[in-house]
Amino acid sequence: xxxxxxxxxxxxxxxxxxxxxxxxxxxxxxxxxxxxxxxxxxxxxxxxxxxxxxxxxxxxxxxxxxxxxxxxxxxxxxxxxxxxxxxxxxxxxxxxxxxxxxxxxxxxxxxxxxxxxxxxxxxxxxxxxxxxxxxxxxxxxxxxxxxxxxxxxxxxxxxxxxxxxxxxxxxxxxxxxxxxxxxxxxxxxxxxxxxxxxxxxxxxxxxxxxxxxxxxxxxxxxxxxxxxxxxxxxxxxxxxxxxxxxxxxxxxxxxxxxxxxxxxxxxxxxxxxxxxxxxxxxxxxxxxxxxxxxxxxxxxxxxxxxxxxxxxxxxxxxxxxxxxxxxxxxxxxxxxxxxxxxxxxxxxxxxxxxxxxxxxxxxxxxxxxxxxxxxxxxxxxxxxxxxxxxxxxxxxxxxxxxxxxxxxxxxxxxxxxxxxxxxxxxxxxxxxxxxxxxxxxxxxxxxxxxxxxxxxxxxxxxxxxxxxxxxxxxxxxxx
Ligand SMILES: [Zn+2]
Numbered sequence: 345x346x347x348x349x350x351x352x353x354x355x356x357x358x359x360x361x362x363x364x365x366x367x368x369x370x371x372x373x374x375x376x377x378x379x380x381x382x383x384x385x386x387x388x389x390x391x392x393x394x395x396x397x398x399x400x401x402x403x404x405x406x407x408x409x410x411x412x413x414x415x416x417x418x419x420x421x422x423x424x425x426x427x428x429x430x431x432x433x434x435x436x437x438x439x440x441x442x443x444x445x446x447x448x449x450x451x452x453x454x455x456x457x458x459x460x461x462x463x464x465x466x467x468x469x470x471x472x473x474x475x476x477x478x479x480x481x482x483x484x485x486x487x488x489x490x491x492x493x494x495x496x497x498x499x500x501x502x503x504x505x506x507x508x509x510x511x512x513x514x515x516x517x518x519x520x521x522x523x524x525x526x527x528x529x530x531x532x533x534x535x536x537x538x539x540x541x542x543x544x545x546x547x548x549x550x551x552x553x554x555x556x557x558x559x560x561x562x563x564x565x566x567x568x569x570x571x572x573x574x575x576x577x578x579x580x581x582x583x584x585x586x587x588x589x590x591x592x593x594x595x596x597x598x599x600x601x602x603x604x605x606x607x608x609x610x611x612x613x614x615x616x617x618x619x620x621x622x623x624x625x626x627x628x629x630x631x632x633x634x635x636x637x638x639x640x641x642x643x644x645x646x647x648x649x650x651x652x653x654x655x656x657x658x659x660x661x662x663x664x665x666x667x668x669x670x671x672x673x674x675x676x677x678x679x680x681x682x683x684x685x686x687x688x689x690x691x692x693x694x695x696x697x698x699x700x701x702x703x704x705x706x707x708x709x710x711x712x713x714x715x716x717x718x719x720x721x722x723x724x725x726x727x728x729x730x731x732x733x734x735x736x737x738x739x740x741x742x743x744x745x746x747x748x749x750x751x752x753x754x755x756x757x758x759x760x761x762x763x764x765x766x767x768x769x770x771x772x773x774x775x776x777x778x779x780x781x782x783x784x785x786x787x788x789x790x791x792x793x794x795x796x797x798x799x800x801x802x803x804x805x806x807x808x809x810x811x812x813x814x815x816x817x818x819x820x821x822x823x
Contacts, residue, residue: 368681371494371499371787372678374493374494374497375490375491375494375776375779375783378486378489378490378494379486379487379490379772379776382489382490386482386483386485386771386772386775389413389482389485390478390482390762390767390771391763392406393410393473393477393481394473394762394767395466397456397472397473398449398471399451399452399471400450400511400513400514400515401429401517401818401819401820402430402820403430403449403451403511404430407423407431407432407449407510410432410449410482411432411508413485414434414485414488414489414506415434417489417492418492418496419488420434420435420436421434421435422434422435425521425524426517426520426521426526427816427817428510428511428520428521428819430510430517431507431508431517431520431521432507432508433505433506433526434488434505434508435503435504436491436492436495436504437501437503437504438502438503439503440503440531441502441532441786441789442502442503442531443502443503443504443505443530443532443533443782443786444507444527444532444533444534445484445505445506445533445534445778445782446507446518446533446730446733447480447482447484447485447507447508448477448480448481448509448510449480449481450510450511450513450514451475451477451478452472452474452475452513452754454470454472455471455472455474455754455755455756456468456470456472456759457472457756457757457763458763459762459764461694461695461698461757463756463757472756472759473759473762473763474753475512475538475753475754475758476538476746476761476762476767476770478763479538479746479767479768479770479771479774480536480537480538483536483744483771483774483778484506484534484535484536484775484778485506485775486771486775487774487776487778487779488506490775490779491782491783491786492504500783501786502786504782505530507526509521509729511817512728512729515659515660515817516662516729517729518732518733519662519729519810519812520812520817522733522810523812527733528736530737531738532671532738532785533733533737533739534740534742534778534782535733535741535742536741536742536774536778537728537741538747538767538770539743539744539745540745540746540750540751541743542684542685542710542711542712542714542745542773543713543716543717543742544673544675544676544716544741544742545672545741545742546672546717546741547665547667547717547720547725548627548664548667548719548720548723549665549723549728549731550597550626550627550664550723550724550726550727551626551627551628551631551632551664551731552625552626552632552661552662553624553632553636554622554658554659555621555622555640555656555657555658555659556605556619556620556621556622556656556657557619557622558618558619558655558657559576559579559580559583559617559618559619559646559647559650559653559654560576560616560617560652560653560655561574561575561576561578561579561615561616561650561651561652561653562574562614562616563613563614563615564613565612565614566611566612566614570614573616574616574652575614575615575650575652576608576615576616576617576618576652577607577614577618578650579618579646579647579649579650579652579654580604580607580620580646582645582646582650583620583642583643584620586642587602587622587639587642590638590639590642594635595626597627597628597631597722598625598631598632599623599624600624600625600635600639601623601625602620602621602623603620603623604619604620605619605620605621606619606620621659622639624639627721627722627723628664629663629664636661640656657813658811658812659813660812660813660818661811661812662728662729662732662811663731663732663734663735663808664727665734666731666735667719667734667802668734668739668798669798670791670795671740671781671795671798672716672740674785675741675742675777676715676716677784678777678780679742679777680713681780682713682776682777684711684713685709685744685745685769685770685773686711687766691709691765691766691769692708692709694761694764694766695708695747695748695749695761696708696748698747698748698751698757698760698761699750702750702751702757704748704749704750705749707748707750708748708749709745709748709749732810738795738796738798740795742774742778744770744773744774744777745773746758746762746770746771747761747762747767748761748766
C-alpha cells in the first residue's frame with residue numbers, strides 16, 4: 345500500500361479507537377446529562393453553603409438547601425434523624441440493591457476567606473469551608489439525583505439513599521447515625537472527599553478518641569495567701585508535661601493533641617478551674633485503646649500532684665476507615681472513563697498564585713487520574729467519621745481535585761478554591777464518578793457480592809463497638 349494512504353488509514357483507525365474509548369455506555373452518558381442539567385443549581389447550592397459556612401451542628405441553612413433540593417426532585421426526606429436537627433436521610437426507589445451516598449456540609453471556625461488567591465477574609469474570624477464540605481454535600485446530591493433519574497426512566501431498579509451527615513469536623517455526626525442503624529439495610533455506601541488529586545481512595549485513616557478533662561482546685565490570692573490555694577492550672581501543666589514525655593514511648597503511628605480551653609482567668613488568682621480537650625489517634629482502633637487508657641491514668645497522677653479533683657468526660661471517638669479495594673477498582677474504571685479535569689488558563693493561574701502565596705512549588709493543578717495505589721497498613725494523615733460507616737457497610741471512597749497541588753488543607757486556600765470554578769469543576773466531576781460507580785452496582789449484583797465478600801474478610805472477627813457516650817449527641821443549646 346502507498347505509504348501516505350497507509351498512514352492516513354492508521355490515523356483514522358487511531359482516531360476511531362480513541363473516540364471509542366471516550367464514548368460512554370448509554371446509561372453513563374445519561375448520568376453526565378443529568379449532572380449537566382442540574383449543574384447551575386448544584387453550583388448555586390454549593391456557593392450558598394460556602395457563603396453560609398456553618399460549623400458543627402449549626403448547619404441549619406446548609407442542611408436545608410440540600411434536603412429541599414433533593415425533596416423537590418422526588419426523594420422522601422426524613423429530617424432531624426438520630427437526634428441531630430441537621431442530619432437527614434433522603435430516599436428514592438424501592439427494593440434491592442440499596443446504595444447510599446454521604447453528604448457532609450459543615451465548615452471550620454475562623455478561616456473566612458474570599459474566593460480569591462490571596463488571603464483576605466470575608467468576615468474576619470468567621471468560619472469558612474476549609475475542607476470543601478460545601479462541594480462534598482452538593483456533589484453527592486447531584487450523584488443521588490442522577491441515579492434517581494435513571495430509575496424513573498426504568499434503566500435500573502433498587503433504592504438510592506442520600507444521607508446528610510453533619511458535624512464531621514467536630515463531634516463526628518455519623519457515629520450517632522450509625523448508632524441509629526441508618527446503614528443497617530444498605531448494601532454499599534459511596535463517599536468522596538475534596539482533595540488536590542484524583543484517585544479512587546483505597547487508604548485508611550486514623551482512629552481517634554476525644555475527651556474532656558476538668559481540674560477543680562481551690563482559689564486563693566496568688567500573692568497574699570497562695571498556700572491556701574490548690575491550683576487547677578498546676579494540674580493542667582503537670583498533665584500536659586506528662587503527655588509530652590509520654591510521646592517518646594508511643595509507637596510512631598500514635599498522635600496526641602490537646603487544646604487548652606480554660607487555663608484560668610487572671611494572673612493574680614490561683615485558678616480553681618481548668619479545662620482541656622484531649623485527642624489520641626492511632627492507625628488502628630486496637631492500638632488506640634491502650635494509649636487512651638494510659639493518658640486517662642495520667643490525669644489522676646496530675647491531680648494527685650496538684651492536690652485537686654478531676655473529671656474526665658468522653659466526647660466521642662471514631663474508627664479508622666475499612667478499605668474496600670474491590671469497590672476502589674470499580675471507581676478507578678470510572679475515573680479512567682471520565683479522564684482528567686480540564687482547566688482554563690485563568691484557573692491554572694489562580695492555582696499557581698495560591699502556591700506562590702503558600703510557599704509551594706508553582707505546578708498548578710493536578711487532575712491526572714492516579715493509578716490505584718497499594719493500601720498501606722499504617723497510613724498517615726487525618727481521621728474521618730466515614731470510618732465508623734465503613735465498619736457497618738462496605739464503603740467506596742473517592743478523592744477529586746478541588747484545589748491546586750499541595751494546598752495546605754483546613755486553610756484559607758481551600759476556602760478560596762471551594763467558592764469558585766476550580767471547586768465547582770471537582771464537585772461536578774465527583775457527582776459523575778460516584779453516580780457511574782453506583783450505576784455499575786445497580787446493574788451488576790455480582791459486583792456487590794464481591795464487594796461484600798471482601799468486606800467480610802477484612803472485618804474478620806472484629807466486633808464494631810462505637811466510642812460514644814450514652815445519651816443524645818452534643819447538640820449546642822439543646823439542654
Ligand atoms: Zn473534610
